[in-house]
Amino acid sequence: MKFEIMRDKLLDGLSDVMKAISQKVAIPILTGIKIEVDEKGMTLTGSDSDITICTFIPAEDNGEQIIQVVEKGSIVLQAKVFSEIVRKLPTNEVTIEVANGLQTHIQSGKSEFHLIGLDPEDYPVLPEVKDDYLFSLPADLMKSIIRETVFAVSQQETRPVLTGVLWEVKDGGLACIATDSHRLARRLTIPEDMPEVPFSVVIPGKSLQELNKILPDNGELVDIVIADQQVLFKTRGVLFYSRLLEGNYPDTSRLIPLEYKTSVTVNGRLLLQAIDRASLLAREERNNIVRFSANEGKVIEISSNSPEVGKVEELVEAIGVTGEELNISFSAKYMMDALKAIDGQDITIQFTGAMRPFILKSVDDDSILQLILPVRTY
Template sequence: MKLEIKQAILMEHLNYVIKGISSKNLIPILNCIKFELTNNGLFLTSTNNDISIKTFIKESKIEKIVKCGDMVVSGRYIYDIVRKLPNEIILIEEIFDSTIAISSSNSSFKLNCNNVSEYPNIDLEENKNPILLNTKVLKNLIHQTVFASSTQESRPILTGINLKIVDNLLECTATDSYRLSKKVLTLKDKVDENVNIIIPSKNINELNKLLVDENNQVELHIFNNKIIFKFNDIIFMSRLINGTYPDTSKLIPNDFKITLKVGLNEFYDAIDRASLLTNEADKNTIKLETNQNLVTISSNIPEIGNVEEKIEVNNVTKEDIHISFSSKYMLEALRYLDCEEIELLLNGEVKPIIIKNIEDDGLIQLILPIRTY
């Protein structure tokens, strides 16, 4: 293969595929990026067996396609080399069977290549009718749920997010069994076949880094053992987690004894300050007590000190409660609610706490209380 390409254009696309290379991969070929130059343009692919990323630079963005062909080269090295080259036209050329030259006006690099035939075959097939989501909607869905999934490999199913689609209702759930996040969306079109899959959360976080906050479309192609996201010039594939996700629908009550309405920022800041006098060993426990419209949030570490925060709320139901919960979980649940006012829905000191965005009925955050009273 031989081509001439502007440094900035190649760099932009290397920035995408480099995220598919994990630094600690012990299989050398998985530290490589595959280049495939055709008359239509240049494809770059990376994979670490968990995710695969493919990107395309179309022919019109390439200065000169001299000779089509494939090569497989160390991802880290080609990334760093192109990154440090000046923004001018660079020439990439296979000079022997196993060496490529990368050169610009003053620089000339030669890199040993790997055998193209050893690179894993990545099947990036597509569905006829992919599910369409707006980029912003998808990013929001990720931010509002993924943090609640578990990081403990002892229950692998909970280390992913559950994506369920029935007709045109999409439901995304994450839980680590102490808290739960659920977002429900209505799709424009009904799906051909209902969906119920678990996507590893760490892969979703990688996808999120590639999603630019634009008003763009993302195509979701769902298969038995993988999901493919297509957007801009990028194809992102993640494996799925095998197994049955727990049925969480009965966890969320429909009726509540107590409804508190409170400003999001004010509540967040009070919890954030109270969390200063908590520690991990005690599950970052803080207490919340109502006295009609006055809420007191408190915590303490005996050897250090204590804190009391007061806020005015609208105690719609006029009932009082005292309840304890993890400040860390509460802060994470509040972080992406993205509204002015929230509702705290309570049924008693040992019953789940529900947090809702008043403007978005599709979003539910649930936290289990901690017994201290």
């Protein structure tokens, strides 16, 4: 293998692939990046066996020569060292050559590296994904869906299926749901190009967080291919594979209350700031619980009391309060996460009593629903 490449393009490709690299992998070769070069261009592959990322750098792009391929071939190089070397090379022209088996020579300006590569034959083959259930979503919509749901997955491995986000197509729409059994986030959307067959898969939260870092912030379409144990997200130049979680995702539809006794409409940003302040003292005592009171007036009171540190009272002017008087306590963190997901819009909170789950929605938009279980404090 021998080729010359522009350092900045190589660096772009590496930075995507590096997101799949973990230092804690069971298979030593996965600490490496697989490099394959032929006359069409360069393919980089990185994997931690849960996530696999492939990027393709074309030899020519828009008439610009990016790679000059002298001899095609492949090699696996230590990911961390290789990406650091590329980042620090002195010029934008880099020549990479593999000779005498796995000896890899990297040259740029007056800098010469000789790395000992690993055998690409030992690198695991990519998961096979047939084009079974294929549909697509704009990248920016996918980023929103991920941001609005993934924070609510369980951080505990006791019920592994809850560490993922359920993606379910039925009744003509896609529902994305995450819950850690104390709160739930649900995002509904109707893809322009719906998959033909209903499906239901659970994608690991960690995979979605890494995918979110790679997706561009624009309307470019991402193809989503779902197979038995894998999901593949395809964008221009990047293939992102994730394994799926096994096990039955719980039926959450019965959790969501259909009626309410108290409804509060308020600006989400003002409420978020007030809860952030109210939780400052609660955080010190590690319970992080705040109290929320609404009565016939339009002023909501948020308070918190920590015997050793002190107490705090916040008043927030609501846009409207209807229904029964209410005193309820909940985790400030869960409420702040939910409000951040709804992103500062005016919101409606619907309560069915101090001991029942309550829901948050944007005033303008029914597609995002956040549900939180209250905490008993008295």
